[in-house]
Amino acid sequence: MRALSLLIMTFTAMVSLTACTTQLTGAGSKVDLVTASTADHCGLIKIFTVEGSDADEALRIAFNDSAQLGADSMAVASGRKTDSGTEIDAAALTCHR
Numbered sequence: 001m002r003a004l005s006l007l008i009m010t011f012t013a014m015v016s017l018t019a020c021t022t023q024l025t026g027a028g029s030k031v032d033l034v035t036a037s038t039a040d041h042c043g044l045i046k047i048f049t050v051e052g053s054d055a056d057e058a059l060r061i062a063f064n065d066s067a068q069l070g071a072d073s074m075a076v077a078s079g080r081k082t083d084s085g086t087e088i089d090a091a092a093l094t095c096h097r
Contacts (some may be wrong), residue, residue, distance in 0.1 A: 022052065024060045027067035031074050034095060039075040042095035047077065053085040066092040 034042065046069055052058030058079070066074040071092035078089045 022057050022060045022064065025064050025067065028060065028064035031063045031066045031071060032095065033063075034073045034075050034093065036075060038095070039073075039091065039093055042073055042075075042093035043097075045069050045071050045092040045094060047089065047091050049087060049089050051082065051085055051087045055079065055086045055088075058086045058088045062088050062090040066090065070094075072096045 045066075048062075048065060048069075050058055050061040050065060052061050059076075062074060062076070069092040071094060073093040073095040075091045075093060076088055077091060080087050
């Protein structure tokens, strides 16, 4: 019985944690990550900053935001740890015309 109780508590914690993180949208998943040298050949839509609880979440937010801006690609200009997670400066780009 104790094992079942522990299993239920673990499952509940996992569901709670995934509910609090940003999921990659369908449009965000279609955005390509490009390097600085590749970005030179792209059109700039917007430079923006996002913050997530960790680097993975910040990247998902950046991909989603790039898609919402109409970008087909994104470049990460910089990233840094903050007291509340990770902050990323990114550029939303059009590279595939």
